Amino acid sequence: MVKICCIGAGYVGGPTMAVIALKCPSIEVAVVDISKSRIAAWNSDQLPIYEPGLDGVVKQCRGKNLFFSTDVEKHVYEADIVFVSVNTPTKTRGLGAGKAADLTYWESAARMIADVSKSDKIVVEKSTVPVKTAEAIEKILTHNGKGIKFQILSNPEFLAEGTAIEDLFKPDRVLIGGRETPEGQKSIQTLKNVYAHWVPEERILTTNLWSAELSKLAANAFLAQRISSVNAMSALCEATGANVTQVSYAVGTDTRIGPKFLNASVGFGGSCFQKDILNLVYICECNGLPEVAEYWKQVIKINDYQKSRFVNRVVSSMFNTVATKKIAILGFAFKKDTGDTRETPAIDVCKGLLGDKARLSIYDPQVTEDQIQRDLWMNKFDWDHPIHLQPTSPTTEKKVSVVWDAYEATKDADGVCILTEWDEFKTLDYQKVYDNMRKPAFVFDGRNIVDVDKLREIGFIVYSIGKPLDPWLKDMPAVA
Numbered sequence: 001m002v003k004i005c006c007i008g009a010g011y012v013g014g015p016t017m018a019v020i021a022l023k024c025p026s027i028e029v030a031v032v033d034i035s036k037s038r039i040a041a042w043n044s045d046q047l048p049i050y051e052p053g054l055d056g057v058v059k060q061c062r063g064k065n066l067f068f069s070t071d072v073e074k075h076v077y078e079a080d081i082v083f084v085s086v087n088t089p090t091k092t093r094g095l096g097a098g099k100a101a102d103l104t105y106w107e108s109a110a111r112m113i114a115d116v117s118k119s120d121k122i123v124v125e126k127s128t129v130p131v132k133t134a135e136a137i138e139k140i141l142t143h144n145g146k147g148i149k150f151q152i153l154s155n156p157e158f159l160a161e162g163t164a165i166e167d168l169f170k171p172d173r174v175l176i177g178g179r180e181t182p183e184g185q186k187s188i189q190t191l192k193n194v195y196a197h198w199v200p201e202e203r204i205l206t207t208n209l210w211s212a213e214l215s216k217l218a219a220n221a222f223l224a225q226r227i228s229s230v231n232a233m234s235a236l237c238e239a240t241g242a243n244v245t246q247v248s249y250a251v252g253t254d255t256r257i258g259p260k261f262l263n264a265s266v267g268f269g270g271s272c273f274q275k276d277i278l279n280l281v282y283i284c285e286c287n288g289l290p291e292v293a294e295y296w297k298q299v300i301k302i303n304d305y306q307k308s309r310f311v312n313r314v315v316s317s318m319f320n321t322v323a324t325k326k327i328a329i330l331g332f333a334f335k336k337d338t339g340d341t342r343e344t345p346a347i348d349v350c351k352g353l354l355g356d357k358a359r360l361s362i363y364d365p366q367v368t369e370d371q372i373q374r375d376l377w378m379n380k381f382d383w384d385h386p387i388h389l390q391p392t393s394p395t396t397e398k399k400v401s402v403v404w405d406a407y408e409a410t411k412d413a414d415g416v417c418i419l420t421e422w423d424e425f426k427t428l429d430y431q432k433v434y435d436n437m438r439k440p441a442f443v444f445d446g447r448n449i450v451d452v453d454k455l456r457e458i459g460f461i462v463y464s465i466g467k468p469l470d471p472w473l474k475d476m477p478a479v480a
């Protein structure tokens with residue numbers, strides 16, 4: 001029986017391995033992590049991450065051919081294929097701080113693999129890593145491996161949170177990069193055989209190692225660039241009276257461009273886009289390509305601009321101050337159908353409003369109060385380290401309350417900011433919300449999900465990203 005071990009039981013390691021176990025009953029899969037609480041949660045009824053469809057997959061395989069364990073060394077020792085899916089956060093100190101990927105967790109995993117291995121293994125990069133990481137990992141393994149042969153493969157993951165199970169069941173493609181040697185090609189074939197249990201052959205792409213590593217960074221850069229492009233257009237729409245939804249539709253019907261990923265928003269979030277673009281920027285700079293670095297940096301700059309533009313809209317609309325005003329924040333996760341808050345635009349928007357002394361009442365159906373308080377207190381980039389290494393919030397922020405109902409959040413509020421596109425915010429009884437708010441009552445829709453005309457009929461003053469401005473807002477420019 002082929003044995004797989006995955007180091008890192010996070011958003012990628014957990015769902016990916018659960019699907020491999022489901023689709024390949026003849027393979028034994030162990031997912032290991034240094035975080036005891038995370039592994040305990042994977043072994044419980046309350047999984048550590050919220051992902052539609054994940055519970056069912058885990059329940060079908062756990063205890064049969066899918067195991068979650070903190071005994072990292074035992075499972076690595078026994079495995080034929082070791083996936084490494086640990087954090088690769090942005091460096092916060094030293095050379096490349098604020099841009100380069102921090103490979104500390106990766107390196108310690110590689111050293112441990114070399115230490116405990118007694119048989120040849122395929123080591124698979126599942127984490128998103130800088131180009132040429134495989135070379136560094138290879139050196140660590142071969143210099144410490146006591147003659148054991150390791151083949152390194154790059155197999156980046158393209159799942160998106162909220163649709164992870166769907167994405168894993170029907171991936172657009174699976175990408176496997178390896179050495180162009182007979183041993184490298186043989187290892188590629190071994191991994192290909194795993195995915196071939198459910199992924200059609202033509203969707204399994206094989207490349208050299210560097211193409212696979214770079215393709216992952218490139219794909220995320222292209223995706224994020226589309227959002228920054230449409231968000232840049234949203235600012236111009238507001239200035240000219242164009243409607244960004246109509247513009248996106250008109251642009252996206254060109255089959256060369258396509259309709260996906262053209263929704264204007266308060267900004268993209270998530271653990272990947274910013275981190276991976278910063279990493280790409282750093283690699284370009286290190287390779288003497290400052291113009292290319294500058295080009296990609298702009299995607300992040302527009303994203304930051306979009307978030308501060310939103311905050312400025314809120315403040316300028318409400319008579320240029322939100323001090324002591326109650327603002328309801330609907331949605332804190334970086335997108336719907338996840339409880340993940342890493343790099344969520346809600347953090348920057350809330351911090352911006354708190355900077356202007358607002359009182360916030362926050363509601364998100366999947367994010368806990370503890371997480372929200374921690375996020376609002378934490379330094380940038382700390383969020384992507386393992387949970388047990390993150391600082392805990394010292395005191396509860398008095399200006400922030402977290403509630404478990406949208407109506408409670410909006411009660412007596414002066415304004416409402418919609419920051420995540422949860423379906424339930426589309427169907428709220430906005431008349432009831434309006435009746436319970438202070439007047440004038442404002443709605444700032446950072447996700448373009450409300451019916452603007454209907455809300456204006458009720459009496460709200462409404463701002464919706466990239467839509468023709470409410471007469472109230474027209475004379476109140478929000479320069480970021």
Ligand SMILES: NC(=O)c1ccc[n+]([C@@H]2O[C@H](COP(=O)([O-])OP(=O)(O)OC[C@H]3O[C@@H](n4cnc5c(N)ncnc54)[C@H](O)[C@@H]3O)[C@@H](O)[C@H]2O)c1
Nearest residue numbers: 008009010011012033034035086087088105127128157386
């Ligand atoms: N989150 C996503 O949607 C997504 C999608 C594609 C790729 N990625 C990439 O995958 C990688 C992992 O992302 P994630 O979101 O799953 O991160 P995560 O923080 O959810 O999980 C990583 C896990 O690795 C564990 N870990 C760290 N060092 C370890 C070690 N030495 N031994 C054992 N366990 C260790 C941590 O405790 C943590 O539980 C990153 O490189 C990320 O960029 C993420």
Ligand SMILES: O=c1ccn([C@@H]2O[C@H](COP(=O)(O)OP(=O)(O)O[C@H]3O[C@H](CO)[C@@H](O)[C@H](O)[C@H]3O)[C@@H](O)[C@H]2O)c(=O)[nH]1
Nearest residue numbers: 157158159160161227261262263265268269270272334335
């Ligand atoms: O038209 C759009 C599409 C997305 N977003 C925002 O962009 C962010 C990222 O969304 P999404 O890409 O759907 O989620 P992620 O889980 O971050 O997935 C991205 O990052 C992963 C980690 O690398 C990759 O594996 C995925 O392919 C890639 O889509 C979220 O804040 C979304 O709200 C928009 O603002 N407008």
